Amino acid sequence: MFRGLSAFPPTPTDAEGTVQAEALSRLIDRLATAAVDSIGLLGSTGGYAFLSREERRRAVEIAREAVDGRTPLIVGVGALRTDAAVALARDAKQAGADGLLLAPVSYTPLNDEEVYRHFLAVAGATDLPLVIYNNPGTTKFTFSPDLISRLSDLPTVAAVKMPLPAGGDFAGEIADLRQRTPPGFSIGYSGDWGAAHALLAGADAFYSVVAGLLPKPALALTRAARAGNADEAARLDAAFEPLWTLFKQFGSFRVMYAIAAELDLFHAAPPRPVLPIPDEALPRVAAAIEALEG
Template sequence: MQHTPIRGIIAYPVTPFLADDAGIDEAAFRRVLDALLATDPAAIAILGSAGESAYLREAEWQRGVELGVEAVGGKVPLIVGIGELTTAAAVAKARFAERAGADRLMVIPVSYWKLDETEIFAHFEAVAAATDLPIMVYNNPATSGVDMPPALLVRMVREIPGIDLIKESSGDIHRMHAIHELSDGTIPFYNGANHLALEALAAGAQGWCTAAPNLLGSQPARLVAHIDAGEMEQARALFYTLLPVLRFIVQGGLPTTVKAGLRLQGLEAGDPRRPLRPLAGERLETLRHLLATQ
């Protein structure tokens, strides 16, 4: 098992679907991944929130992993997202991703009944024991219904072999400060909240997990490069240029807004899966205007 921190942008693709709910549009998925590879990502993470992982059938999820491995092909590390209600389902997906050739997992617990910290810890412990792939633990209470505090995240990295990175997406910069302080700066953490990208990177985040490169190309990677070079004035100016798009795509829902933006830019990725609806009307025109100003 290789534990190598990833520095830079971890880019998240959408998952294109065929018409009439007939599965993944494989040709379109490859085009989306090829376009992301051209944005200078440090890694690509498939089947996350932007990839509508919660709406995929089991066979679709498995095929998505295979397509991701084929398309990314070692050009950058390929991370596979796993978010399941049951530990058994998460373990099965971890084993499948490893067999398929993924480089790393990003695991988020999902709840119907509220999970306590003992249950969360045991969930991650079981997934980590089932695979040799390194694991990024992902906290996103808004989508998962599970809120993992910094002390628990740090404890899991320290005590569960195989877990080595933290993605913090609660939108609270103080949690990233807490991760740094609790770990004495030894645990790499990643920002998953677009509006905090500048603050998080300046605070020591190793990277930014984002779907923004789908629409903004290599500009997110440039933001990281400015910060790495100590060019805070340039980083700040670029961030505020990107911020209106970053806010819009999150507030409007990543699958909906990113797929609409790709269509506006000439890369057809289909519509989001129902009950999500395509972007339309005034909101679509707002996105068209925002992208035209980039």
């Protein structure tokens, strides 16, 4: 479940935050048909923080029916309160999740002990394997190697989803984490424009935003890099460059809504207060997609 390409789709909703069941089902079927290695439902790209508990559970139920056992379903259960995250973890298991993804969402800045106890409670709420979501750009909390090591000793904590290293030393960071974590513990990365480098350096997984809507080119990049084919990985990564530029300029969350509309997968605005990308940028989105699919 925590190897290869994990695709993170948006969660189409109406203006009131109600999940659009037919649209979400189509997205999940598209990913399972493409044979991604797992689907990351209700990650940051899936806008989990904008959804009620009821809609989050309903999204899992919709996805579970659509995936029909073809691909493991990893579900984000982040929440401000520990008791809320525990409830979401139990909901996800009951609704059919295969694994969990947990970010330490906060308003008050958290310290290591608070995050450890938060994970201890959520990891103990079900028997599902859990991924540590190290996402300091959003949560403003950075997991130290020592904290990752400590959490990896919990029975159900099976993987970590890392941000791109500031200095670009993937190999060094991966080697350090492997020394600190049990055998078989999965080390993966998000930050799509660094995926090829991470996988070539020995990362186990690519937790991908773009794969949520463009699974085939993302799979090609993943397979080339995991096979150690640096030249092919570099060629494919270069084809993605116009899209990476848009992600960096506007934020991948906003750009994914534009991609979905361009591909006629769904038509919905990002949840407010987030605004769509400017209309004048839409031709660049179309051109970036054409470069990948042409």
